[in-house]
Every structure is written in structure tokens, then in C-alpha cells.
Amino acid sequence: MDLNTVTAVISPAAPGDWRPGDAWLGGGTALFGEPRPEITRLLDLTAAGWPPLTFHGDHVEVAATCTIAQLAAGLGERFPIVLECCHAFLASFKIWNVATVGGNLCASLPAGPMISLSVAMAGTCVVAGPDGSSREVPAADFVTGEGRNVLSDGELLRAVRLPMATLSARTAYRRGSLFRHGRSAVLLIGRVEPDGELSLTVTAATKKPYVVKNVDGLDDWVDDVHGSPAWRRHLTHRYAAQIRAELMS
Known part of the structure; x- marks a missing residue:
């Protein structure tokens, strides 16, 4: 969709360039998906030159500008859960090479599968402010509701740090949709903790991500054309039981 109120594109852009009416531009697949008359300038992050993946001893840092294709190529073979979440996009190679x-x-x-991955792997979001400051937010706390997150005006997501220990843990994945190639309506990831306990990450079915030991207490179901709350709840409980049987047997 054309953003016909945009009068300038700043490329490359840095946190200090932000001013009211600006929007940070990565791949643009979400940004250009609907009218945004409040936006007058785009700040291009793809020209910043951030390496897509940076490996450290205990974690891998995934740049915010890392594309789905780069993530799959860099981590998918070693960590199957990464590839599962990449394929949850059900998107063409064109989207994989643009979406970040x-x-x-x-x-x-x-239904954002990178949210699912980041939360399930106990990731940390690195947030940069327009004044040059930086803060870290647990991925589980980054999304606060449908289309809402913790970013303040001018802040940008710089990277997500995924611990190698959780990436290497035993995991199980379940995804449900009303249609074979439809948007995720339920997405669960189970992970065995170091103490042998099971953690369940619930996304797509709920308005924000949840990390729980069991799903009995959840009551925050999404209600839209992709599935009713009752159906999402039923499928969440079914998948949780399957994951528990798979990982805890």
C-alpha cells in the first residue's frame, strides 16, 4: 500500500534521527500493509549495516534487520525450532527475503512467529532510544497486546538475543489454522527446562504471549475471522497435552 503522506526517506538512519511523524523501516511488509496517515518520514534501518547474526559464547544476537531467509539459513539447520517458526509465515520466498x-x-x-520463537527461547530484546540510551526487555514482556508493545516514541528494536542453552534444549512445536495455508490461530512451543520441568509458550491464540507450566488458567483468547475463542482454547489445550506427552515421556 502506498503511504502517500511520506515526504522523505532517511537512509541510513540512526536513533538520533527520529522526530514526531517518523516510522522506522525494516522490510516494510507490515508497515506498508495498511494506511498510516500519521507518518511523514521513513527512517531506513536496512542501510545501517548491522550483521544479521552475531554469535557469542552463550547467545546469538539476531539483528532486528535480519530477514527470515537469513535467520533460516543461519540457524535453521542447527536448531529445528527456528526453522519451524520461519515456516509458520507460510510466505513466499519474496517475503522471506524482505520481512525482518x-x-x-x-x-x-x-500470529507473529518471531514473537513465538523469541519468547519460547527466553530471548532478550535490545531497545535503543533516540537519545542514544539502550535498555533490555525480556522477549516475554515486549508485546503487551494486539498490535501493542513496550516501545516508546522514537525507540527502536535493535536486536534479539537468544541464549544458546535454550536454542539447544528439547522442544516441541504445534501450530493450528482454519486453513491449510491460513494465518496461525494457535501456536504452542514446549521446551524442557534445565530442571526437567516443561514450559509452554502460547501465542497466536492469545492477545499477548504467555509462558506457563499449564494452560488451564489462560483466558485471553483472540476473537477474529481466523478462529473463535472457544476453538482456540480447545486447540490450545489439545496441543499442550500432545507436547507434554512428547517431551515428558
Whole structure:
């Protein structure tokens, strides 16, 4: 969709360039998806030159501008759960080569699979402010509701840090949709903790991500054309039981 109120594109852009009416631009697949008359300038992050993946001893740092294709190529073979979440996009290679990890988190839609991955892997979001400051936010706390997150005006998501320990843990994945190639209506990831306990990450079915030991107490179901709350609740409980049987047997 054309953003016909945009009068300038700043490329490359840095946190200090932000002013009211600006929007950070990554791949743009979410940004250009609907009218945004409040936006007058785009600040291009893709020209910033951030390496897509940076490996450290205990974690891998995924740049916000890392594309889904780069994430799959860099981590998918070693960590199958990464590839599962990449394929949850059900998108063409064109989208895989444009859509970014950061854009998916910042769109903060319930069905965002990069949200699912970041939360399930106990990731940490690195947030940069327009004044040059930086703060870290647990991925589980980054999305606060449908289309809402913790970013303040001018802040941007710089990277997501995924611990190697959680990436290497035993996991199980379940995804449900009303249609074979439809948007995720329920997405659960189970992970075995170091103490042998099971953690369940619930996304797509709920308005924000939840990390729980069991799903009995959840009551925050999404209600839209992709599935009713009752159906999402039923499928969440079914998948949780399957994951528990798979990982705890």
C-alpha cells in the first residue's frame, strides 16, 4: 500500500534521527500493509549495516534487520525450532527475503512467529532510544497486546538475543489454522527446562504471549475471522497435552 503522506526517506538512519511523524523501516511488509496517515518520514534501518547474526559464547544476537531467509539459513539447520517458526509465515520466498525479525516483533500481532520463537527461547530484546540510551526487555514482556508493545516514541528494536542453552534444549512445536495455508490461530512451543520441568509458550491464540507450566488458567483468547475463542482454547489445550506427552515421556 502506498503511504502517500511520506515526504522523505532517511537512509541510513540512526536513533538520533527520529522526530514526531517518523516510522522506522525494516522490510516494510507490515508497515506498508495498511494506511498510516500519521507518518511523514521513513527512517531506513536496512542501510545501517548491522550483521544479521552475531554469535557469542552463550547467545546469538539476531539483528532486528535480519530477514527470515537469513535467520533460516543461519540457524535453521542447527536448531529445528527456528526453522519451524520461519515456516509458520507460510510466505513466499519474496517475503522471506524482505520481512525482518524485528518487524515481526514490532508489528506485535498475535500470529507473529518471531514473537513465538523469541519468547519460547527466553530471548532478550535490545531497545535503543533516540537519545542514544539502550535498555533490555525480556522477549516475554515486549508485546503487551494486539498490535501493542513496550516501545516508546522514537525507540527502536535493535536486536534479539537468544541464549544458546535454550536454542539447544528439547522442544516441541504445534501450530493450528482454519486453513491449510491460513494465518496461525494457535501456536504452542514446549521446551524442557534445565530442571526437567516443561514450559509452554502460547501465542497466536492469545492477545499477548504467555509462558506457563499449564494452560488451564489462560483466558485471553483472540476473537477474529481466523478462529473463535472457544476453538482456540480447545486447540490450545489439545496441543499442550500432545507436547507434554512428547517431551515428558
